[in-house]
Amino acid sequence: MTRGELVDGRYRLVGLLGRGGMGEVHEAEDTQLGRRVAVKLLTAVGGMAPDGEEVDRFRREARAMARIEHPGVVTLYDSGLHRGVAYLVMQILDGRNLAHLVGSTGQLPVRAVCWIAVSMAEALSAAHRSGVVHRDIKPSNVSLTRDGRVVLHDFGLARLAGERAITATGVVLGSPQFMAPETMKGGLADAAADLYGLGACMYFMLTGESPLGPAVDVGAVVERALGSGIPPLSSRTPGAPPELIDLVDRLCAQDPARRPRGAAEVVEALGPLFGGGQEVVAGRLATLLRDQAVRTARGVRLKKGPEYAWDEAAVPLPRAGDAPPSVAPLVPGAGPPTLSDNTRRMVIGSMSRETALSRQREAVNLVQRGELEAAARMLAAVVPVCVARLGPEHPTTLTSQYWQAVCLARLDAGREALELLARVNKYVDRRKGAGSD
Known part of the structure; x- marks a missing residue:
């Protein structure tokens, strides 16, 4: 799928956000409602006939997903078929996923872990009541919004696409670090498998490390998962509350019968421990987003001296044949965005005055x-x-810098925002002085 393509006559693709085993995720514009959405194209199982059994099953499963009404489950707006490829239309979230937060900031405080775990368990409980099993609980499928809310996404992709179709394409869903042992052995993924994934995510949050050790060799990770299993949490975080350690160890049990009976039991067990956790998550995420926004703003190379100018020698213009740039927004599951020097020079070479203003x-x-x-x-x-x-x-340059400063200020990067505003004001005052002569 290419930028600008209209999916099913309604969703105009704006930019590729990521690829995975099941397909592609694009930012898109809903041309009917005028809003930004995420379109997930299940390209791994394309070639569906409009009136075939696979499409009927896809529609049934999409309707089941849409029936999950819970703030902790990503909103599914629409689904359909485009050129034989099934697609889902979802909301775009304004934060980071759990894998990125822990990977960037390290292990989380107990209150934050318990808040995230309770939120995940409540979302899973709502899904299980609706008859939907996630089947792929892992940190990259857990989104954290700027206000500290927790939202799960990518529910039931295996059932959406159909196990037979997935097997035929050789797609393997799930990470062995977070996949229940019974699922690895070919068993049916059920609510107990989701609870195992929840426990493994908690282990990851509390330790800042993968539950089964470094994933250098996937085969070795699978062997550990089916052999000794996830090590007892007490050996990794001796300072954690005993009741929390016990719960995580039960959730990560290889035998499904040893795990809690349901997600509601997890919520009840963690109730006394998560007070203030949402604020802790929001604060840590705000710091991460602010630091990244500052780095992004500072990524513009400046010549030494008082004048603000783009250093084209440091970042040369693109050569013929360079791929077009993509500056992507956030989407559930997408990794942290970057704007490399290569991307910047491609942006400069491909963007006209008119498109810059747009x-x-x-x-x-x-x-x-x-x-x-x-x-x-x-x-x-x-x-x-x-x-x-x-x-x-130029007024367009100064206006762009002004709004860049507004972004920084609203992300609590006040000092950097003031520096940028001072630079803008210098040029504004110069223009005023020139106009009065």
């Missing part, structure tokens, strides 16, 4: 909607284009 307007709309990360990334690409093409004193 992207600036898009960024301003994102700021006004509170989607600050996507706006900050877009402006980090637009600002050097404006400097290089229009000059540092």
